Amino acid sequence: MSEPLLEARSIVKHYGSVEALRGASFQVAAGEVVSLIGDNGAGKSTLIKSLSGAEQPDSGEILFEGKQIHLDSPTAARSLGIETVYQDLAVAPDLDPAANLYLGREIKRKGLLGALGMLDKKEMRRKASEEFARLGVTLQSVDVPIASLSGGQRQSVAVARSVVWASKVVFMDEPTAALGVVQRERVLDVIRKVRDQGIGVVLISHNMPEVLSVSDRVGAMTGALVQEES
Amino acid sequence: MTATKESAPEKQSTGRRLAGTNTLWIALVLVALVVVFGIIDPSGILNITNLQFLLIETAVLLVLSVGMTFVIITSGIDLSVGSVLVFSGITSALTMNALSGGDSTNAGWGVVLVGGIVAVVSGAAWGVLNGLLIAKAKIPALIVTLGSFGAALGAGELLTGGSDVRSVPTALSHSLGSGTVLGGIPTMVVVAAVVAALGGWLLSTTRFGRYTYAIGSNEVAAQRTGIGVTRHLVMVYALSGVLSGLAGFMSLAYFTTTTLTSHSTDNLNAIAGVVLGGTSLFGGVGSVIGTVIGVFIPAVLNKGFTIIGVNVFWQPIAVAIVLVAAVWFDQVRRRARNQR
Numbered sequence: 001m002s003e004p005l006l007e008a009r010s011i012v013k014h015y016g017s018v019e020a021l022r023g024a025s026f027q028v029a030a031g032e033v034v035s036l037i038g039d040n041g042a043g044k045s046t047l048i049k050s051l052s053g054a055e056q057p058d059s060g061e062i063l064f065e066g067k068q069i070h071l072d073s074p075t076a077a078r079s080l081g082i083e084t085v086y087q088d089l090a091v092a093p094d095l096d097p098a099a100n101l102y103l104g105r106e107i108k109r110k111g112l113l114g115a116l117g118m119l120d121k122k123e124m125r126r127k128a129s130e131e132f133a134r135l136g137v138t139l140q141s142v143d144v145p146i147a148s149l150s151g152g153q154r155q156s157v158a159v160a161r162s163v164v165w166a167s168k169v170v171f172m173d174e175p176t177a178a179l180g181v182v183q184r185e186r187v188l189d190v191i192r193k194v195r196d197q198g199i200g201v202v203l204i205s206h207n208m209p210e211v212l213s214v215s216d217r218v219g220a221m222t223g224a225l226v227q228e229e230s
Numbered sequence: 231m232t233a234t235k236e237s238a239p240e241k242q243s244t245g246r247r248l249a250g251t252n253t254l255w256i257a258l259v260l261v262a263l264v265v266v267f268g269i270i271d272p273s274g275i276l277n278i279t280n281l282q283f284l285l286i287e288t289a290v291l292l293v294l295s296v297g298m299t300f301v302i303i304t305s306g307i308d309l310s311v312g313s314v315l316v317f318s319g320i321t322s323a324l325t326m327n328a329l330s331g332g333d334s335t336n337a338g339w340g341v342v343l344v345g346g347i348v349a350v351v352s353g354a355a356w357g358v359l360n361g362l363l364i365a366k367a368k369i370p371a372l373i374v375t376l377g378s379f380g381a382a383l384g385a386g387e388l389l390t391g392g393s394d395v396r397s398v399p400t401a402l403s404h405s406l407g408s409g410t411v412l413g414g415i416p417t418m419v420v421v422a423a424v425v426a427a428l429g430g431w432l433l434s435t436t437r438f439g440r441y442t443y444a445i446g447s448n449e450v451a452a453q454r455t456g457i458g459v460t461r462h463l464v465m466v467y468a469l470s471g472v473l474s475g476l477a478g479f480m481s482l483a484y485f486t487t488t489t490l491t492s493h494s495t496d497n498l499n500a501i502a503g504v505v506l507g508g509t510s511l512f513g514g515v516g517s518v519i520g521t522v523i524g525v526f527i528p529a530v531l532n533k534g535f536t537i538i539g540v541n542v543f544w545q546p547i548a549v550a551i552v553l554v555a556a557v558w559f560d561q562v563r564r565r566a567r568n569q570r
Contacts, residue, residue, distance in 0.1 A: 074456070092448045092452065093514070094446070106437050118436050
């Protein structure tokens with residue numbers, strides 16, 4: 001295994017008197033898929049939240065490219081190239097795929113119109129089509145509301161949204177939980193493409209066949225500890 | 231590359247997209263109404279004077295409804311618009327009177343300008359207060375604006391002692407109130423049209439508009455992408471307040487009095503217009519052009535019934551039927567969509 005890109009060392013997290021994480025350690029390198037499996041309540045989501053800036057661990061170290069970092073918000077993580085795909089569909093269903101892809105990162109027009117806040121919708125649509133093609137996400141149309149797409153396509157857009165902006169690491173919290181077999185396969189294809197581009201992927205899943213089919217390594221979480229298996 | 235099936239996602243034509251929305255249908259309803267009233271009495275609704283009055287009487291409501299469109303697209307509601315309108319008219323009229331030593335009838339343009347600014351600022355203040363309570367304190371918009379609906383009117387009545395202020399600068403009432411520009415177009419209508427055009431531009435082409443849709447569509451997703459949801463919501467309610475203030479100034483100019491008691495159902499009329507125009511109460515969907523159409527349906531029904539001699543009391547019943555049908559239509563469409 002190459003140099004770890006992101007590494008967690010003995011992360012501890014309490015919610016009141018409940019110990020959600022009891023010294024969890026794990027690492028992910030560029031271009032590999034690491035899966036975390038474990039029962040509900042084993043602390044998988046808490047670990048991901050701690051590493052993506054959504055929660056702050058009570059103790060432990062997070063190292064990014066060998067240097068210790070402190071993530072106080074998801075924005076801080078994002079600026080390092082760390083993105084998260086959430087379990088629930090984190091898209092705006094009434095906006096089209098291109099608008100969702102660029103949500104919060106809109107491209108403005110050049111010159112005065114841009115200064116007034118006008119968006120360059122054409123450019124965003126064009127670039128979005130390119131990105132979707134690159135990730136193998138096929139959509140009939142880039143300018144219908146996401147809600148009119150199938151569940152698998154919707155989740156593919158949600159995954160693509162995080163992946164396009166992630167330059168280093170992507171966390172995925174059960175990205176296929178709500179999907180059927182065919183749709184699930186589509187999302188897994190996207191995950192493989194992302195890995196092939198040299199991005200580290202951390203996947204949380206309950207589905208063993210799925211985990212085995214995409215993962216390079218699997219970590220089992222039991223009682224808030226991570227046991228590494230290859 | 232495995233992206234072989236990439237068949238260049240097609241762009242839907244604007245026409246086809248419009249056909250899928252409520253806006254087109256409601257536009258057809260409006261056209262049908264005008265045609266029917268026009269056939270029954272050709273000299274009635276299509277008469278220039280009648281048309282002018284129809285437009286003038288709708289101008290104030292349209293300005294309120296443009297702000298309401300933004301609010302409802304964020305899946306919020308603003309019940310306070312009519313009261314804020316009255317409050318802004320009162321602060322504006324009182325300021326103009328005070329600046330002219332008690333009676334502003336013969337006041338100059340400087341005083342009128344100050345009055346306009348006072349009206350807009352008063353509206354903005356209520357809007358910001360609404361926004362902060364809704365977005366920061368997380369109190370439901372229905373309750374917050376129900377509160378300011380009562381409080382703004384009460385505050386206005388406290389300022390005037392419960393009676394209307396009746397002295398308004400002639401310069402204002404003769405220009406904005408009853409004046410015309412460009413050879414016969416009422417100034418009120420021009421102001422409302424400019425507000426609607428700017429609102430439409432802001433909503434459909436800018437980042438402000440995009441965030442408005444995104445927050446209404448999925449607030450959590452918007453938050454996660456780093457959009458300042460709280461700040462944006464405050465700005466949306468402030469916009470509604472500013473437009474209510476402007477509407478208050480327009481109303482003052484037109485009626486030359488503060489019309490304390492005539493705006494208690496403005497909020498409901500604005501909501502009805504916005505929803506008729508295809509904006510969804512569930513948020514995320516809507517347009518200003520739809521609102522323009524939606525606002526004119528009750529107005530045309532009202533004028534049309536008067537002209538052809540149908541009892542005017544039928545108007546609210548007719549509007550209610552169209553409104554409930556429009557919302558039902560929207561809900562059926564959403565349910566069908568969410569089942570995929």
